[in-house]
Amino acid sequence: MTKEENKITIRSDRATDYTFMYKGEEVVLKAGSVVSVADGLKNVVFPTVAMKIMNNLIVVKEDVK
Numbered sequence: 001m002t003k004e005e006n007k008i009t010i011r012s013d014r015a016t017d018y019t020f021m022y023k024g025e026e027v028v029l030k031a032g033s034v035v036s037v038a039d040g041l042k043n044v045v046f047p048t049v050a051m052k053i054m055n056n057l058i059v060v061k062e063d064v065k
Contacts, residue, residue: 006040010058018060021045029060 011034012018018029023043029035037044050061 006038008037008040008044008056008058010035010037010060012060014060014062018049020047 010020010029012029012031014031016031018031019026020029021027021044022037027035046060048064050064052059052061
């Protein structure tokens with residue numbers, strides 16, 4: 001895989017901030033913002049949440065109840 005294929009963009013469609021783990025550290029994705037992850041999902045851990053995955057874009061939705 002090339003570096004570009006490994007790059008993941010995570011977008012928040014949430015009304016609240018969303019916290020996930022990246023390389024063992026907590027990362028806060030602000031409500032309505034976008035963050036890029038350079039090495040794909042290999043080092044990402046998402047808590048349970050509704051999400052839509054489209055190619056290299058992950059859209060984070062509200063918490064699953």
